[in-house]
Amino acid sequence: RKEVEQDPGPFNVPEGATVAFNCTYSNSASQSFFWYRQDCRKEPKLLMSVYSSGNEDGRFTAQLNRASQYISLLIRDSKLSDSATYLCVVSGGGYSTLTFGKGTMLLVSP
Amino acid sequence: SQTIHQWPATLVQPVGSPLSLECTVEGTSNPNLYWYRQAAGRGLQLLFYSVGIGQISSEVPQNLSASRPQDRQFILSSKKLLLSDSGFYLCAWSGSGEGYTFGSGTRLTVV
Numbered sequence: 001r002k003e004v005e006q007d008p009g010p011f012n013v014p015e016g017a018t019v020a021f022n023c024t025y026s027n028s029a030s031q032s033f034f035w036y037r038q039d040c041r042k043e044p045k046l047l048m049s050v051y052s053s054g055n056e057d058g059r060f061t062a063q064l065n066r067a068s069q070y071i072s073l074l075i076r077d078s079k080l081s082d083s084a085t086y087l088c089v090v091s092g093g094g095y096s097t098l099t100f101g102k103g104t105m106l107l108v109s110p
Numbered sequence: 111s112q113t114i115h116q117w118p119a120t121l122v123q124p125v126g127s128p129l130s131l132e133c134t135v136e137g138t139s140n141p142n143l144y145w146y147r148q149a150a151g152r153g154l155q156l157l158f159y160s161v162g163i164g165q166i167s168s169e170v171p172q173n174l175s176a177s178r179p180q181d182r183q184f185i186l187s188s189k190k191l192l193l194s195d196s197g198f199y200l201c202a203w204s205g206s207g208e209g210y211t212f213g214s215g216t217r218l219t220v221v
Binding site for chain 2: 032034036041042043044045046049087089097098099100101102103
């Protein structure tokens with residue numbers, strides 16, 4: 001089983017749509033969870049951390065379900081500028097190195 | 111504020127040639143440092159990480175090596191490049207328990 005699994009997409013959505021990405025992870029001892037955004041041929045950039053209680057940052061909402069080892073990212077009112085690859089990221093046991101999923105590609109069209 | 115510098119941005123090297131990529135961090139002390147590689151169409155692969163000067167952990171055995179001669183300097187090297195070494199090399203730093211901040215990356219093409 002892969003450590004961090006994501007649907008590679010692409011997800012094609014119109015502007016203004018709501019889109020959700022899911023991610024599953026295999027290490028039940030993981031303590032830290034993040035979503036990163038990577039634009040084409042650029043470095044990944046931290047989008048948001050994911051907390052057990054869930055967290056929201058503007059149009060973005062992240063949820064964590066430890067029992068199911070599942071993380072989600074919801075984007076509301078999609079913008080053209082949201083087009084990118086979204087990487088699900090999970091720590092190893094405790095606070096060790098991070099493992100990156102292969103990413104889900106989002107394409108927002110006019 | 112903390113910044114991370116990585117160079118060069120692009121590199122084309124012949125098979126069998128040596129490699130040296132450098133990464134430096136400013137504005138923080140004793141950062142955790144990482145080298146990742148992203149091959150075309152693939153995910154990020156952790157190559158090396160370091161929690162202090164001279165301390166290097168290797169995640170994937172291969173013809174690459176890493177060194178940390180100073181607190182905020184991390185170097186990725188190879189004595190002889192292979193075609194399979196082509197990819198997007200990313201340096202990153204973190205504090206304890208935090209997400210990583212990446213440098214802008216080096217796109218390496220081995221020909």
